Amino acid sequence: xxxxxxxxxxxxxxxxxxxxxxxxxxxxxxxxxxxxxxxxxxxxxxxxxxxxxxxxxxxxxxxxxxxxxxxxxxxxxxxxxxxxxxxxxxxxxxxxxxxxxxxxxxxxxxxxxxxxxxxxxxxxxxxxxxxxxxxxxxxxxxxxxxxxxxxxxxxxxxxxxxxxxxxxxxxxxxxxxxxxxxxxxxxxxxxxxxxxxxxxxxxxxxxxxxxxxxxxxxxxxxxxxxxxxxxxxxxxxxxxxxxxxxxxxxxxxxxxxxxxxxxxxxxxxxxxxxxxxxxxxxxxxxxxxxxxxxxxxxxxxxxxxxxxxxxxxxxxxxxxxxxxxxxxxxxxxxxxxxxxxxxxxxxxxxxxxxxxxxxxxxxxxxxxxxxxxxxxxxxxxxxxxxxxxxxxxxxxxxxxxxxxxxxxxxxxxxxxxxxxxxxxxxxxxxxx
Amino acid sequence: xxxxxxxxxxxxxxxxxxxxxxxxxxxxxxxxxxxxxxxxxxxxxxxxxxxxxxxxxxxxxxxxxxxxxxxxxxxxxxxxxxxxxxxxxxxxxxxxxxxxxxxxxxxxxxxxxxxxxxxxxxxxxxxxxxxxxxxxxxxxxxxxxxxxxxxxxxxxxxxxxxxxxxxxxxxxxxxxxxxxxxxxxxxxxxxxxxxxxxxxxxxxxxxxxxxxxxxxxxxxxxxxxxxxxxxxxxxxxxxxxxxxxxxxxxxxxxxxxxxxxxxxxxxxxxxxxxxxxxxxxxxxxxxxxxxxxxxxxxxxxxxxxxxxxxxxxxxxxxxxxxxxxxxxxxxxxxxxxxxxxxxxxxxxxxxxxxxxxxxxxxxxxxxxxxxxxxxxxxxxxxxxxxxxxxxxxxxxxxxxxxxxxxxxxxxxxxxxxxxxxxxxxxxxxxxxxxxxxxxxxxxxxxxxxxxxxxxxxxxxxxxxxxxxxxxxxxxxxxxxxxxxxxxxxxxxxxxxxx
Numbered sequence: 001x002x003x004x005x006x007x008x009x010x011x012x013x014x015x016x017x018x019x020x021x022x023x024x025x026x027x028x029x030x031x032x033x034x035x036x037x038x039x040x041x042x043x044x045x046x047x048x049x050x051x052x053x054x055x056x057x058x059x060x061x062x063x064x065x066x067x068x069x070x071x072x073x074x075x076x077x078x079x080x081x082x083x084x085x086x087x088x089x090x091x092x093x094x095x096x097x098x099x100x101x102x103x104x105x106x107x108x109x110x111x112x113x114x115x116x117x118x119x120x121x122x123x124x125x126x127x128x129x130x131x132x133x134x135x136x137x138x139x140x141x142x143x144x145x146x147x148x149x150x151x152x153x154x155x156x157x158x159x160x161x162x163x164x165x166x167x168x169x170x171x172x173x174x175x176x177x178x179x180x181x182x183x184x185x186x187x188x189x190x191x192x193x194x195x196x197x198x199x200x201x202x203x204x205x206x207x208x209x210x211x212x213x214x215x216x217x218x219x220x221x222x223x224x225x226x227x228x229x230x231x232x233x234x235x236x237x238x239x240x241x242x243x244x245x246x247x248x249x250x251x252x253x254x255x256x257x258x259x260x261x262x263x264x265x266x267x268x269x270x271x272x273x274x275x276x277x278x279x280x281x282x283x284x285x286x287x288x289x290x291x292x293x294x295x296x297x298x299x300x301x302x303x304x305x306x307x308x309x310x311x312x313x314x315x316x317x318x319x320x321x322x323x324x325x326x327x328x329x330x331x332x333x334x335x336x337x338x339x340x341x342x343x344x345x346x347x348x349x350x351x352x353x354x355x356x357x358x359x360x361x362x363x364x365x366x367x368x369x370x371x372x373x374x375x376x377x378x379x380x381x382x383x384x385x386x387x388x389x390x391x392x393x394x395x396x397x398x399x400x401x402x403x404x405x406x407x408x409x410x411x412x413x414x415x416x417x418x419x420x421x422x423x424x425x426x427x428x429x430x431x432x
Numbered sequence: 433x434x435x436x437x438x439x440x441x442x443x444x445x446x447x448x449x450x451x452x453x454x455x456x457x458x459x460x461x462x463x464x465x466x467x468x469x470x471x472x473x474x475x476x477x478x479x480x481x482x483x484x485x486x487x488x489x490x491x492x493x494x495x496x497x498x499x500x501x502x503x504x505x506x507x508x509x510x511x512x513x514x515x516x517x518x519x520x521x522x523x524x525x526x527x528x529x530x531x532x533x534x535x536x537x538x539x540x541x542x543x544x545x546x547x548x549x550x551x552x553x554x555x556x557x558x559x560x561x562x563x564x565x566x567x568x569x570x571x572x573x574x575x576x577x578x579x580x581x582x583x584x585x586x587x588x589x590x591x592x593x594x595x596x597x598x599x600x601x602x603x604x605x606x607x608x609x610x611x612x613x614x615x616x617x618x619x620x621x622x623x624x625x626x627x628x629x630x631x632x633x634x635x636x637x638x639x640x641x642x643x644x645x646x647x648x649x650x651x652x653x654x655x656x657x658x659x660x661x662x663x664x665x666x667x668x669x670x671x672x673x674x675x676x677x678x679x680x681x682x683x684x685x686x687x688x689x690x691x692x693x694x695x696x697x698x699x700x701x702x703x704x705x706x707x708x709x710x711x712x713x714x715x716x717x718x719x720x721x722x723x724x725x726x727x728x729x730x731x732x733x734x735x736x737x738x739x740x741x742x743x744x745x746x747x748x749x750x751x752x753x754x755x756x757x758x759x760x761x762x763x764x765x766x767x768x769x770x771x772x773x774x775x776x777x778x779x780x781x782x783x784x785x786x787x788x789x790x791x792x793x794x795x796x797x798x799x800x801x802x803x804x805x806x807x808x809x810x811x812x813x814x815x816x817x818x819x820x821x822x823x824x825x826x827x828x829x830x831x832x833x834x835x836x837x838x839x840x841x842x843x844x845x846x847x848x849x850x851x852x853x854x855x856x857x858x859x860x861x862x863x864x865x866x867x868x869x870x871x872x873x874x875x876x877x878x879x880x881x882x883x884x885x886x887x888x889x890x891x892x893x894x895x896x897x898x899x900x901x902x903x904x905x906x907x908x909x910x911x912x913x914x915x916x917x918x919x920x921x922x923x924x925x926x927x928x929x930x
Contacts, residue, residue, distance in 0.1 A: 082634075091603075092838060111590075330831055
């Protein structure tokens with residue numbers, strides 16, 4: 001990626017820049033015929049009080065800006081950033097939010113402060129991430145949207161079927177969903193016809209923001225398991241700087257255990273170069289089943305092409321924000337927190353070179369790309385009809401707009417959660 | 433509040449003007465008399481907690497206050513007073529701003545004190561827990577950020593804003609936090625446009641008008657302004673057959689139907705009414721004109737509408753085509769959404785040339801002149817009060833409240849902090865027009881008892897009426913919330929008018 005693409009402007013006097021009259025982006029009305037005065041205001045005819053269906057000006061402006069950056073067109077960049085700055089708001093409609101968060105990333109990039117900005121944002125978020133707030137957030141999100149529960153239901157179904165009949169289960173949970181996946185699985189284990197198996201749950205967290213709350217989560221899980229009458233052991237691995245550091249020993253994998261590896265949004269946090277190694281490491285643990293859930297976006301293959309990367313980031317974020325806007329009530333703090341989390345990821349993807357290290361990579365890949373990688377070590381497992389039915393039943397509990405898409409083509413596997421026909425989350429299951 | 437990470441100098445990239453140094457002067461603060469006087473100037477009007485924070489710093493005794501138990505302000509959601517005891521009220525004296533250099537020095541020390549204070553605060557025992565703590569932290573950080581901006585330390589400001597914009601929410605129950613969220617956003621916007629070197633605004637007028645309409649419906653301030661000034665205009669038009677109203681920023685003309693109704697049904701019969709509506713967009717003006725014409729027609733009142741899509745100060749007096757014998761009323765409802773009139777001296781000159789029978793002036797009780805910090809502190813106080821007034825009777829998730837706060841008040845905050853200011857526009861704004869008008873030959877016409885009665889009626893329509901304050905004094909009528917005055921209405925005449 002480019003490091004710097006234009007020199008900062010001279011700021012000795014503030015001067016008015018008269019936007020072009022025939023600006024292609026906005027239908028602007030010049031409000032008076034004055035010669036250059038310092039504060040000529042310009043009006044736009046689009047009503048930004050409308051919900052995001054109208055206008056979609058943010059995408060247009062942002063795309064133009066990305067192209068201008070790639071072309072190193074300094075004047076155009078300034079003009080567009082100015083417009084974005086004036087129109088953006090993180091508290092307005094979808095367009096205003098997109099403008100605001102992408103502007104933030106572009107500004108960090110332009111001032112070469114991406115790494116610092118990201119670190120500041122991440123550390124602030126971590127400090128204010130109390131147990132109550134985190135729990136409330138994820139539960140509310142799961143209540144209004146199947147974004148996370150889709151993967152949970154599919155994975156639990158696959159895990160239960162693969163480990164059926166086993167007595168000592170060991171699930172390695174590499175996720176940051178605060179164990180919200182496991183109560184239903186525990187319940188299923190408890191209500192199995194045969195003897196309730198022993199479950200060891202080893203949670204590996206990769207997002208540092210989640211660390212402070214896991215202690216409380218652990219206690220609650222143990223309590224819940226006791227209530228369910230499931231013999232249960234909980235372990236937490238939180239100190240890892242990258243997944244490659246996992247070993248049979250630190251996971252405490254025993255030979256008589258039936259292993260399931262559950263990766264929810266975990267693989268994308270692995271540095272791209274290490275992904276093959278991590279998958280091979282999973283293979284070395286000899287799991288019965290590996291469940292992988294990832295968001296359907298590609299920030300990896302276009303890493304060296306700023307415009308492509310930007311467009312993909314914009315496409316995915318737009319979908320995500322629109323989904324959030326339609327799922328939550330209008331003045332929801334939970335939605336705001338999710339948007340802010342996404343905004344950190346945008347800064348990470350667009351404004352930081354890859355040397356940040358320390359896990360927390362955000363390089364998503366699509367299901368088809370993950371499939372290619374996983375096929376090196378595993379073969380795909382189709383979800384059974386029962387599991388598919390469970391997922392469909394889950395989706396029915398939410399507002400319209402959600403659907404289940406089966407795998408698209410032969411070289412793919414897994415199922416997709418779709419929002420307004422667009423695939424957004426991919427879930428798959430694998431065996432050795 | 434965590435002590436700030438130290439930035440190393442490599443962060444001060446050439447991208448930030450004034451970068452290279454991120455230090456706020458760290459000299460030991462002296463109690464400077466002029467500094468105290470500046471603080472006292474608005475002492476009476478500050479929300480209590482802001483007052484206590486800044487007093488605390490001036491008196492340089494962080495540890496004593498904290499051991500007191502805290503009072504909580506139960507009625508509204510602002511941060512409770514830090515100090516248990518009430519300070520004795522100091523006399524409120526208005527002092528003009530001393531040289532801005534002095535100002536910067538004092539506020540730079542203030543910024544340093546705030547850091548010291550907040551560090552001590554963490555160590556103190558009996559701070560209120562939970563969201564009040566959070567609001568206090570946010571507010572402190574916001575003040576520090578303003579200080580950084582005022583000394584052009586944009587890099588440090590940007591970093592603090594990254595924090596603020598991640599932490600404060602405009603949707604929560606705490607009014608203080610909502611205010612911080614919007615102020616932080618406005619300052620972030622300023623950081624960007626400082627860096628770009630472009631600070632002219634881009635405005636969606638339709639959106640603003642919509643939000644203004646909601647504000648008009650939900651809160652009494654706009655109707656207060658409308659009805660009291662209509663009363664003055666009505667009185668000025670007594671027994672006049674030809675009248676001409678010039679509205680300097682007519683927007684959707686919400687004010688005028690009520691006046692037309694009274695004029696149409698007055699005892700001596702309706703006058704012929706001409707209206708010149710000024711504003712930002714011809715398209716919107718024409719629409720407003722149509723609405724008003726239809727309304728006048730229904731009332732059987734003869735009416736002409738003339739739109740001028742220019743700023744008042746930039747127009748020549750001939751454009752108004754004042755006719756002999758017609759009584760001219762100039763109405764100016766000031767706001768901070770954008771610059772509606774242009775340079776103040778031009779506006780004054782045109783007013784003199786028009787020699788109107790009456791000028792009805794509605795002002796916000798914020799000073800538009802002064803340094804960035806002046807405007808910052810003044811507007812923080814002002815909007816905290818406004819937000820408090822909304823929060824007193826609207827739920828935190830009320831969509832109308834959000835529409836007003838985001839669509840209207842935030843736009844004003846943004847315009848004040850991110851766009852406006854004499855250093856940027858090169859224009860000098862008057863502090864208060866009602867101080868300037870008498871210096872330029874205009875005579876005040878005190879607001880009548882009828883106007884006061886109108887105002888009281890309006891207040892009774894809006895709960896909780898006990899929270900609003902109505903003050904008559906110096907010939908003006910002022911509406912406010914609790915102790916703070918927010919809008920004032922006054923009426924003036926030109927001695928040369930007939």
